[in-house]
Amino acid sequence: MPLKHVALTTELYDYVVAHGTPPDAVLQEIEERTKEFGHYQIMQCVPEQGALLHMLTKLVGARKAIEVGTFTGYSSVCIGRGLPKDGQLLCCDVSEEWTRVARDAWEKAGLTDRIQLALGPALETLRSLPQEADVDIAFLDADKLNYWAYFEELLLRVRPNGLIIIDNTLFQGEVINPDTEHESARLVHAFNERLAADQRVEVVMLPIHDGVTLARKLL
Template identity: 50%
Template sequence: MTSKPLPLTPELHAYLVAHGSSPDGTVRDLYEETIAALPDQAVMQVAPEQAAFLTFLVRLLGVRQAVEVGTFTGLSSLAIARGLPEDGRLTCFDISEEYTGIARRYWEQAGVADRIELRIGPAGDTLRELPLERHLDFAFIDADKTGYPVYWDELVPRMRPGGVIAVDNTLRGGRVLAPRDADDRAIAAFNDEVLADVRVETVMLPIADGVTLARVR
């Protein structure tokens, strides 16, 4: 059973954003620089309200050990790091020195660079360098969509019981209902895989392009 969904019009979305915590100058500067410097790639950046949600969630969960797969110019990693305690640690996995060079500048500006370790290389390989024990409190997946099942399979066994994995772009602009390309098909299949995974309990939220939260049993 379900209730009638609420249509999120542009006006209602603006209201929603206006009634949450406002992004500070660092977030605004990073968001705007990414759009100006990388207009064709800026769609890969999380929305400011999504960044605020990540910070809130990480603080709420009391996260100390976190992982991010897909860093781009650093808005999501900045948000996660800000939610960590001073001795918390975030390990970021990405393949681009160029994009993450922007991220490094903003980590320094925000005073969280000492909480973040960046590892460059294909995440399917570099994730395997993490300890095999269940030690992670939080993970955020926002990289190449066809790679999601690989990242999922590497992360779930490394999450502590009660740890949370957040996965971005799980609605694909609504195209999971009628996939148009390989990425759409990959996400639709991944969503079904996660739903059937008995190791986790999940909820899908209509934030930005869809965020799935999975709590590891």
């Protein structure tokens, strides 16, 4: 079968972004404030990812969500807006400085009653939660060393047919380079291989930005 994928040039990427729902003032402010963190701004969720997270949250009818790796809050605003008024999003992060931007954004977006921030090592936070499979959707975007450990803890708590969304699964294209010097790329490659073989989930990898993988927990 001939290849049908389209190479994403800068011009075509701009076209893709221009033809989706644009970020509003709250999300635009997050983008501007994130620039103050210099090279760390690369960790911010991009508009098309945010729109996807919001849509998936709505589509699964999520009421309870977990985010591992919040940074300055772009993705959490998108997920939080997809929840009903009595919904709950638990955000896990280690940085008081970065999440200060997120907390300001939650207030401006009217989400403070829906979002709880847990500052500290995310594995400790996740392991402290009841092992009840009642989470509808989870977003994983944190340190790659612990990706599989985070995934295991999330899988215990996500309901059947619930989603775990994993970011950076293409890792700048380095995941297919066996000679890569990027330790994180090697870790993500190993994670991808293990996830693809996991019989507990149905998996699809999307070539959005730096790679987004959806893992649906099977019954």
